[in-house]
Each structure stands twice: as C-alpha cells, then as structure tokens.
Amino acid sequence: MIAPLTHRDAVEADIPALVDLMNRAIAGPLAAFLTPEQISASRKLMGLDSQIIADRTYFIVEAAGVLAGCGGWSRRITEYGGDYTPGRIPAPLTPGVDAARVRAMYTAPEFVRQGVGRYILALCEVAARAEGYDRTELVATMGGEPLYRASGYIEIERFEDDRGGVPVPLVRMAKSLNDVTLFVAEAARALKPPPETA
Numbered sequence: 001m002i003a004p005l006t007h008r009d010a011v012e013a014d015i016p017a018l019v020d021l022m023n024r025a026i027a028g029p030l031a032a033f034l035t036p037e038q039i040s041a042s043r044k045l046m047g048l049d050s051q052i053i054a055d056r057t058y059f060i061v062e063a064a065g066v067l068a069g070c071g072g073w074s075r076r077i078t079e080y081g082g083d084y085t086p087g088r089i090p091a092p093l094t095p096g097v098d099a100a101r102v103r104a105m106y107t108a109p110e111f112v113r114q115g116v117g118r119y120i121l122a123l124c125e126v127a128a129r130a131e132g133y134d135r136t137e138l139v140a141t142m143g144g145e146p147l148y149r150a151s152g153y154i155e156i157e158r159f160e161d162d163r164g165g166v167p168v169p170l171v172r173m174a175k176s177l178n179d180v181t182l183f184v185a186e187a188a189r190a191l192k193p194p195p196e197t198a
Helices: 012-027 036-045 050-054 116-130 145-150 180-191
Strands: 005-009 058-063 066-074 100-107 135-140 154-161 168-176
Touching (some): 005 116, 012 036, 012 050, 036 168, 050 066, 058 116, 066 116, 116 135, 116 145, 135 145, 145 168
Parallel strands (some): 100 135
Antiparallel strands (some): 005 058, 154 168
C-alpha cells in the first residue's frame, strides 16, 4: 500500500540524507539510460545546490515519514548542477521576464512511478507562479525526460555536457504557466495523493 505523499521545505540538516538519495537515484534508475562512464561524469554535473535550500525553494517529499524524493525551483540563473559544478551563475532572475528554473529533481529508486516526480513538479510550478513567473525551464536527463514531457514540458534543445570527462546527453525543456485555469487543474491533480493500492 502506498502511503500518501507529504512535503516540506528542505533545511540544511537534511543535506546528508539528500546527498544519499541523489547518489542512489543516479546509480539506479539513471543507469538504464547512460553508460558507466556517463554515470560517473553525471556525478560531477548533478547533485545538491545548497543555495536553493538556503532560498527555501527546495522540497522534500515523504511517504509515511520516509524520504521518497526531492526537487525544487530557483529564482537564480544557474540551470543545473551542484555546489561543485563549474559555471554557476547565482544572480537573480526577473519574474515575468525570465523563466523560473526547476532544479535537482530526484526520486528514491524504491518510489519510482508512484507520483513523486509529478508531485514535486506541481509544488515547483505553483510556487513559481505565485511569485510572478509565467514559465518554467529545466535541463532534463534522459531518465527524466519522459516525466517532463508527460507533464507538459516542450523540448527547446538537445545538447551534451562534457565537463565531467565524457559527454552526457541532456535536453533543455520549458513549460508555460500562463493558462491559469488549466494550470490550477493540472496542479491540483498532481498534488492529490495517489490512490492506495494493495
């Protein structure tokens, strides 16, 4: 039986548990899409950005108190990557001009395909819309792309990032938050706890 999903803002004390979840997610579900060398490189390109935790725009999702996933959004220019990823730009974005960034989405391997990703996306989109952003952008891994497409994100471009030592395929995607009626209905569905199953 799947416990109802709940969420809260991540705080600095959560960082060790979040890093562990991210490592398990990269080594687990993402491994179905990448070579071992690309997985190793991904660890240098992805990970925890403590700035969005400090900004209180990063969420923890739990099922009966168990960490099921994490993810957030950002008011800053940096598109993806952890504290140690080169090329970070922490300057602020402008609501109504720039797209809010959806960042660092991870689901624990034991909770995949249970609505965790959609739940986190809805949290991010609702929060960004409330602060005046009319669209969101993200950089998806090959493992995350199907979720984002199913959630209304449109491909902008495909590219590779080789800063980890070998090229890792990524896709930049975007979603408009302008259709408020449709957006609220979609968000309400995503935030509704999944039905209990035996």
